[in-house]
Amino acid sequence: MKAETLDLDQQSGGPVSVPPLSAGADDTISGLYAEHALGLTRLALIMVGDRESAEDVVQEAFLGLHRRFDGLRDRDKALVYVRAAVLNNARSVLRRRRLPSWFAGTYDPPVWSAESAAILGAERREVMEALHRLPPRQREALVLRYYAELSEEETARVMKISRGTVKSTTSRALDALGRLLGETR
Structure with missing residues (x-):
């Protein structure tokens, strides 16, 4: 009997062929997703700065798995x-964002919504803004x-x-984060 493949629509619009897995693998991946997807999405959110991109980053990581x-x-x-994979996908998102802004000469980080700003609070916003001003490798190290x-x-x-x-x-x-936070106070 020949196994079927499942076509999923990617954000780019093209179909993705996903081969069937061995017995128990779907349960393992589903369990990992149920247990860790929220935390990985939060990790990606800190890296990329917006929820939609963070969710895409995590979905791509699990699809790769x-x-x-x-x-x-x-x-x-x-x-x-x-x-x-989440970290690498977040780097890719940031690279794609930087390229157009490099040509334009500026990069504006994502604007926090009024809702998220109210939830996060002033101090937490300051830390997040300072964190996003760090070089990517330093930010990754702190977040992880x-x-x-x-x-x-x-x-x-x-x-x-x-x-x-x-x-x-x-x-x-x-050290850099401390200096950045010292500037904002």
């Missing part, structure tokens, strides 16, 4: 794979270490850098 799940050598590391609460080792794996580089990048990021 679905496509490659049967090829994973260690399925216990599926969450590490998805976190890395302190928001996603990953260890230095896990952060190093997700960012594909050494543990020592995680320590130094995080330290520099905290």
Whole structure:
């Protein structure tokens, strides 16, 4: 019996072929999604700055996991794979945003809605704005270490850098964030 493939419509409008998975894989991926999608979306939101893009980033990461799940050598590391994919997808979104603004000469970060501004509060907004002013690598290190609460080792794996580089990048990021927050007060 030949397995069928499922066509999903991507944001670009083109169909995506998703091969069927081995037994139990759908349950594993569904469980990962149910347990971690909200946290990963929050992580992506901090990175990209708007909810719609953050949700797209997470959906693309899980779609990538679905496509490659049967090829994973260690399925216990599926969450590490998805976190890395979220981070890489967020980088891609930021690169795509930067390119047109590079030609235009400016980049305006996403404007916070009145609703989210009211929810976040003044101090939290200041921290988020300062965080978005950091270089991407420093922002990634802080978000993974302190928001996603990953260890230095896990952060190093997700960012594909050494543990020592995680320590130094995080330290520099905290110093820069402190300076930025000092400017706003």
